[in-house]
Amino acid sequence: MLLIEHRYTGTDESTKTLTLNFDLRTKSRLRTTLDSGEDAGLFLPRGTILRGGDRLLASDGDIVEVYSSPESLIEVRCENLLDLARAAYHLGNRHVPVQVGGDMRGGWLRLADDHVLADMLRGLGCMLSHLEAPFEPEAGAYGGGHSHAGDDSSAERRGPRIHEYRSPA
Known part of the structure; x- marks a missing residue:
């Protein structure tokens, strides 16, 4: 079995591919198939x-x-x-993982297909469509460990940074 323990940040070309859904891409320990x-x-590392x-x-x-596999989503x-x-x-x-995006028709949210959430969203007046697409939700609070200022724990135990900020222009 091939062992994978590190991210690669160099410039060499990829020689193999791994396609996973979002749930599997949140696992730091996983037996899988390329x-x-x-x-x-x-x-x-935990929280990856x-x-x-x-x-x-x-x-x-x-x-x-890594490739994101298409999943059943609600837009x-x-x-x-x-x-x-x-x-x-x-x-x-x-605490629902949500992908935020937009196109020429305006902004949208995408989430995993769920009939209970779909009913709630329709009740809020939203227009829903179902699609198969790669799911890349915001990192948000499910990105690893939830903590507050003043927690009595070190940065290492708190887990990774949970928000993705844009770099200053």
């Missing part, structure tokens, strides 16, 4: 979340590129930004 059929074991396009260094020196759109913000608030209040 797209080639080769068995592999992920032993990454893999994103489509991330690259990993295998024990044999190969570079493994949420609203008539105005206030309603979209309200929908995002209610999903966040339930």
Whole structure:
């Protein structure tokens, strides 16, 4: 079995690929199969979340590129930004992983297909569509450990940084 313990940040080309859904990309310990059929074991730092396009260094020196597999998702759109913000608030209040995006038609939220949440969103006046697409939700509070200022624990025990901020322009 191929052992994978590190991210790769170099410039060499990827030689292998690994396609996983979002749930599996949040596991730091995982027995899996590369797209080639080769068995592999992920032993990454706790709290690691893999994103489509991330690259990993295998024990044999190969570079493994991660792909996000398509999943059954709900895309949420609203008539105005206030309603979209309200929908995002209610999903966040339930700690639901949500991908935030937009296109020429406006902003949208995407979440894993769930009939209970779909009913709630329709009740809020949202327009829903179902699609199969890679899922890349915001890192949010489920990105590893929840902590507050003044916690009596070291940064190492608190887990990774849970928010992804844009770099200053």
